[in-house]
Amino acid sequence: MKLIRTKYHWGARHIVALICMIAAAVFASWEQWKDIFTIAWNDEESSHILLVIPIAVWLVWIRRIRFRRCPPKASWVGFAIVVFGWALSAWSYNNAFDAGLHGGAVLMLIGAITAVVGTQVIANQVPGIAILLLLIPVPGTIRLAIAGPLQNATARATTLTLELFGFWVERSGNLVVIDGVPVAVAEACNGMRMVFALILVVYAFAFTMPLRNSVRILVLLLSPVTAILCNVIRLTPTVLLYGRAPSIADQFHEIAGWMMLPIAFFLLVLGMKALRWALIPTYRFTLASQSM
Known part of the structure; x- marks a missing residue:
């Protein structure tokens, strides 16, 4: 942990905070996440969703050296994204808009990450963050x-x-x-x-x-x-x-x-x-x- 703190400016508090925020975002939208992965598991045309998170982790990992120039810093922008994602999910639920319902859950996850690491880290890890949008099942149309x-x-x-x-x-x-x-x-x-x-x-x-x-x-x-x-x-x-x-x-x-x-x-x-x-x-x- 000391090596991580020295090289990448990450300490135990950052990792614990990140895990807690991700867990909170997933818990708050648990039904949406359960629906996303049920679709991914049962619908062959949506099975690509199962590949998204491993690829996202890989894309962040190969850019880990960028953490040296952008230490994690809490950001209110992340909380704003969480609120927007929650509002989108609520509106989509009332209007039977599945893509918005799932998209709101994904935005809450991205917002939770942003709230802990800050916008500078997100800007340096755009490929790994942007791919998370493919967690949203593609609408039939x-x-x-x-x-x-x-x-x-x-x-x-x-x-x-x-x-x-x-x-x-x-x-x-x-x-x-x-x-x-x-x-x-x-x-x-x-x-x-x-x-x-x-x-x-x-x-x-x-x-x-x-x-x-x-x-x-x-x-x-x-x-x-x-x-x-x-x-x-x-x-x-x-x-x-x-x-x-x-x-x-x-x-x-x-x-x-x-x-x-x-x-x-x-x-x-x-x-x-x-x-x-x-x-x-x-x-x-x-x-x-x-x-x-």
Whole structure:
């Protein structure tokens, strides 16, 4: 504890106060938090929520050296955020607005943290704090708005990929017919079960690597493209299995979905290496491993 106090200006009182404030914020909005994690556990399309807190902790940890220049300092701004979050939850409860109800709970958590550490610490840890907003389950209307274009683009790309490999394929909307066998992959083709998880991976990559701001913005903007590419890699063999071995297709589709997370990270690393090979500057500074 003495080492932490010396290096990062954190003492036992700061840690105890932070734990108490977080516990109080969660307790005050317990029903909302229980609802958030029930949705995350039971709804496959919201399972990305389970990844948010580990990624947030990671993003704060890799920026821990910033604590040296911004010691924790209690801030009234945090208490104002807590009050606003509580008011938003109360209003949303009376108006049956689920996103606001959950969002209010998340704001209360962020406010509780801010009240202890201060705005300067929060400003230096924006990536790890901002990602907490993805704890809010995505409303159905937004999911449908994303699913439509993503479903169509993925179905088209999957059909084209199968044709390039010599398979006879027809597509009618989001119904793919391979070798005369219709494969109803409309639900699978939208990729909603994994798209937000893939966006989280892209976000974590963008703010883990010391990228230039322009490159970081580009990586984030291209996250839907990364999601489509990964879904095509996943769905091409899935369609083949649905057409020829349907008994194992569902199991393969589920396992392949989670495999897309490390594959997405690998594709991003490969993309950065390709840019560096082309002598396009991507990093703000040269890493020790790249100077050899």
